Amino acid sequence: MTGAAAPRLALEGIAFRYGAREVLRGASLEIAPAEIVGLLGPNGAGKSTLFAILAGLLPPAAGTVRLDGREIPAGARGLRAISGIVFQAPGLDGKLSARENLRMAAALYRVPRAEARRRIARLLEDAGLTGRAREPVERLSGGLRRRVELARALVHRPAILVMDEPTSGLDAAAFRAFWGSVEALRRDEGVTVIITTHQPEEAERCDRLAVLSGGVVVACDTPAALRARIPGDVVVIEADEPDEVAAVITARLGLPARVREGAVHVEREHAHTLVPRLVEAFPAGRLRAVSLRRPTLADAYLAITGAALEEDDEEAAA
Amino acid sequence: MSRPRTSGVRPQERPQERTPPSPPIGPASGPLPPRAAIAYDLATAAVLWRRDLVRFFRQPSRLAGALGQPIIFWFVIGAGMSGTFRMGGAPRAGYLSYFYPGVVLMVVLFASIFTTLSVIEDRHRGFLQGVLAGPGSRFALVLGKTLGSASVALTQAVLFLLLAPAAGFPYRSVSWPLLLAALALAAVALAALGFAVAWGVDNVQGYHAIQMTLLVPLWVVSGAMFPLPADRPGFAAVMRWNPLSYAVSAARRALGGPGAPGALPGSALRDVAVCAAFAGAGLLLALLAARRPPRP
Known part of the structure; x- marks a missing residue:
């Protein structure tokens, strides 16, 4: 046993290349149980690739993954079984209803039927979707669909929640609601959360931020500590x-x-x-x-990496 | 590596009251017992299988298209060809009747192409992302998606087969087990090939280009439209090496009896065995395709 301080998930020296292009060049990161860690970086910094490796979608070329101190193959079935994944692109079947999407997710993770029924009813209620649970998901608004995506990732009570830019395209109210649910999950169920983002407002809400630049984690600290570097x-x-x-x-x-x-x-x-x-x-x-x-986190990112965090989003948000 | 690195960054200590009880992950964090792995694979395959069928029956336009298109095809091509086409050996069978088993296979072919097309979109933005990240294996994904597409194709073929009496094949004279076995195996083979192409090509235009130059000609030279040409040995050899020819041949025997016009020389069992080998080869190809990591 490595003791109580063992990180829930530890990545070391994760490398990945697409053809000749090195996307990750030895990224390392440790995530404590019930911690919310943000992977911060602009598009192209490698955070979506790191997400895909964490989600088990891509095999890394090099590096090790440890779960509760024990080394496991990246994307191991055991890790996939206890992880909930929220994708940046829609991950639902638009022709099926919210309830059907959740039922299929429950079946994928082999949640026992009676438990799945209770769990799905609860998740739909929490998401305020009970009245629209039978409509095809494609008819729901973007914000509601995002709530179904989160519910889909939670249906099997994952210990680790991995999300790729889950709030992109959400309005301010939907953004707050989404983060309210994520913080409640960490508080009430002790879920460990990994989230990729390039939005400073979102990064502020994480316990710690792993700053990705050029395929490595160049800094990893609390948002306040990162800002204090300026x-x-x-x-x-x-x-x-x-x-x-x-x-x-x-x-x-x-x-x-x-x-x-x-x-x-x-x-x-x-x-x-x-x-x-x-x-x-x-x-x-x-x-x-x-x-x-x-100074904002965007300033801190620029100071640490010499590159801008946001390309054109900032003007739109200002 | 000259870049600054922060390997071994220690998770920050957080105040006691903010630290909730972290749930024990339990046995799942270790290597899974093989039985659990198989159970996850079966669950994954079952979910994908059921999903294709649910989606098919939920879209009335697809049901209508599934029946309308082959009927039009059968009548238009059949009527057009019957004037010019003379069949050797078939006593007054009529071209519509000759063409019918071929159209049944065409229904299977087009349905397989159509249902596996969704794989391209689905794996980048859609349901398959979640399946890939879930606890099922790639093999379970291939199997479930192939069986789902094949079931949709078989359902469409059965709907079209309701017209068999109109083509001169009364229901009671049809050998249903032979027919359904051959069609099901052909459907699995074509769906698996469709999956392999969809996964490997990864764009809709490329998918259509390959299917139209590979699978559709395969159907044309399968004996679906015309029998083995006796005077063209090279062409006849192509047809004999075409696995789809055996599915068409089995369908002819099932509908028109062992000596049906256009059936390949040989037995029905041989026809079904070739179909089974075709299905197995298709699944293997699909699995090989799905194991490959995606391209940038």
Whole structure:
């Protein structure tokens, strides 16, 4: 026995390649029981591949997987049997009803019939779907379908829940409801949760974040600790010619300035003292707005990896 | 590796009150006993099998199409060909009657192609994702999907067979066990081949291209439309090497008696044995295809 501190799931040196392209290059990660761990990274960082390996869909080229301290083959049947998987793409049969989809999932995991009936009734009730349990799933709204997806992954009481961008495309209310269920599952049933995301708001809700970049986990810490890696605050300068403004700031004030989404970002301790100097450094009219904000996880991701977390989502969300 | 790595990152200690009782995972976390593995495989195959049938009966348009298309095909091609087609040896059987067993096999062929097509979409966005990540094996997936598609194909064929008396084959004279065995085996073979193509090609256009250049010509030269040409030995050899010819031949014997016009020389048992080998080879191919990891 490895003792009570053994992680529920431990990955070490997981590698995967598609042809000549190395997607994962030795990713390592440990997840404690009843922990919510986020795999954070932009598209192409390897998080969906890591998800597919965790879900047993892809065999890794190298690396080891440990479940409760015991080494198992990646995607072992025993691991698949105790995992609930939520896919990014719809994973339901649209022609079948919510109840039928759940029944088939229960049958796949060999949940005894009477227990499955009780469990499905309960899950449908929790999801607020009791009245629409007989409709073909394709007629439900996106938010309701997501709830059925989560219910489908929970029908066999999994010990580990693995989800690939489960909230993409959900509105704010559906997002909160989804996370409410996930937090309740961890609290009430001690479910261990692994979730891939590229949304800072979602990453904030995880206990710890594994920061993926270039196919490896480059940092793994709490959201607060990751944000704390940026000393001070972020000054955001809006201007008509952001690239020129950034060059001037670097040349005249000796500060690293980056242009992101059309605005100049400067990270600095005691950033409030920088604001008047900035304003004075430029003739009136050059700058449209200067603002100060706390660093976000997107800032932290950029600082840690040198790459942007979000490509175009941030503008849409702002 | 020059990249920074954080191997062995320790899970963070969390305050006591936030740590819920983590459930014991139990025996499932160890290697599963073989009996449990088989039970998971059977459950997976049964779920997929039932799903194809439920989906088929739930869509009335598919039921209508399943009957309408072969009837039109039978009458239009049959009537068109009957003027130009002269059959050797068949006393006044009529081309519609000759063509009928071939159309039954066509129903099986098209239904198999159609139902396995769904595999392409389904495994990337749909129900099969969950099956792949579930505790069943790839073999169970292949078996369940193949049996499901084959059952749908067989159901469609049986619906079309309701017209057998109109083609000159009264129900009571039909050898149903022989007919259903041959059709079921052919359905499994074609569904399994469809699965293998769908899994290997992984796009709808490629799937159709392969099926139309591989399976449809297989049907055309199976004796479904015309018998073995006596004056063209090369062509006759192709037909003899075509496994589908034996399914058509078995259907001819089942409908029209042991010496039915167009049946291959030999026995019904031989016909069924070839069909069984065809089904086995198809399943093997499908399994080999499904074991391969997907392409980027």
